[in-house]
Amino acid sequence: MRQPLPRVPKDRIAVLIGAKGATRKELERAAGCKHIQIDSVTGEIDVTWPEPGEFDPVKALKLPDVIKAVGRGMAPNRAIQLLQDDWFFEIVDLREHVGKKSSQQRRIRARIIGSEGKIRKMIEQHTGAEISIYKSTVVLVGDGEGLSSARQAIEMLARGSEHGTVMKFLERERKRSRLDGRSIDYVEVKSDIKVESGEFQDLVPGLAAVADRRNRRLKAVQVDPEDKEEVREMMELSEDENVSWEEE
Numbered sequence: 334m335r336q337p338l339p340r341v342p343k344d345r346i347a348v349l350i351g352a353k354g355a356t357r358k359e360l361e362r363a364a365g366c367k368h369i370q371i372d373s374v375t376g377e378i379d380v381t382w383p384e385p386g387e388f389d390p391v392k393a394l395k396l397p398d399v400i401k402a403v404g405r406g407m408a409p410n411r412a413i414q415l416l417q418d419d420w421f422f423e424i425v426d427l428r429e430h431v432g433k434k435s436s437q438q439r440r441i442r443a444r445i446i447g448s449e450g451k452i453r454k455m456i457e458q459h460t461g462a463e464i465s466i467y468k469s470t471v472v473l474v475g476d477g478e479g480l481s482s483a484r485q486a487i488e489m490l491a492r493g494s495e496h497g498t499v500m501k502f503l504e505r506e507r508k509r510s511r512l513d514g515r516s517i518d519y520v521e522v523k524s525d526i527k528v529e530s531g532e533f534q535d536l537v538p539g540l541a542a543v544a545d546r547r548n549r550r551l552k553a554v555q556v557d558p559e560d561k562e563e564v565r566e567m568m569e570l571s572e573d574e575n576v577s578w579e580e581e
Contacts, residue, residue, distance in 0.1 A: 334383075334384075334385070335379055335380070335381050336379070336381075336382060336393065337377075337378070337379055338378040338380055338397050338400045339400050339401050339404065340375065340376045340404075341378065341400060342404055343376055345376075345404045345405075345406070347373075348408075348409065349371060349378075349400070349404070350371055350373070356409045359409070359413070360399065360413065363392075363413050364389075364392045364396050364399075364416060365383075365388045365389055365392055366380050366381060366382050366383075366393075366396070367383055368380070369381075376404075380396065391418060392416050395415050395416050396416070398415050398421075399412050399413060399415045399416065399422075401424075401472075402415060402422055402465070402472050402474055405467045406466065406467030406468075406472060407463065407465035407467075407474065411465075411474065415474055419476050419477065420476055421474070421480055422474055423472075423484055424470050424471070424472055425471040425473065425484060425487050425488060426470055427469050427471065427491055430488070430491035430492055431491065438468075438469050441490070441491050442466055444490050444491075444496075445466060445471065445487060445491070446466060447496070452490075452496060452499075455500065456483055456486050456499075456503065459482070459500075459503040459504070459507050460475060460479035460480070460482045460483040460503065460507075461475055462475030462476075462479050462480050462483035464483065464487075473487070478510060482503060482506045486502065486503055489502065
């Protein structure tokens with residue numbers, strides 16, 4: 334089965350192929366496809382899959398996003414994480430926020446990257462997402478919750494929010510995520526516990542048996558040795574009692 338994939342820009346073709354085809358082969362292995370054909374002139378891509386049932390259909394759906402991410406500037410070893418079930422892909426088009434002027438796009442790219450890439454790294458550390466900036470687009474790869482926070486942070490910067498404001502937003506989101514992770518989803522109620530007498534000892538497993546043994550010992554102390562019936566009752570062993578003896 335053949336499947337056409339998104340075409341990549343010419344300046345990204347060599348990155349997708351890799352040295353001696355190493356990157357292409359790694360993509361084939363990770364996705365479980367037979368072969369990825371890349372036209373080194375046009376950037377057009379076709380992938381050949383095994384017979385149905387011999388490959389993962391989810392990876393077949395996700396492979397086009399991997400190609401898009403690499404084509405938009407992301408390193409292949411980072412983009413390949415998209416093949417995981419819980420990782421997703423998004424693109425933020427800076428032109429939607431600052432228009433088509435290249436000078437404005439450069440300004441926003443610089444704000445997102447920050448001095449020596451510090452802002453981008455901080456967003457990645459707070460959200461766990463992978464970020465790549467290519468021309469007028471920002472590519473984001475990550476899990477659902479982290480990806481959403483990363484996108485909001487990028488859009489806040491594109492709209493002109495200060496770096497400090499964005500970092501405070503990310504801190505709040507990370508704290509909220511931690512609290513959600515620690516919350517108790519449900520409380521399990523044991524259905525086999527029955528309280529009939531309403532006494533406290535019935536609420537604690539084993540407490541009633543201990544109380545019964547204690548009462549028997551107290552009663553044994555008070556037995557009248559002349560009363561044969563009381564002596565016989567006192568000498569009877571309960572189910573949880575036994576007598577052991579040995580010669581010295």
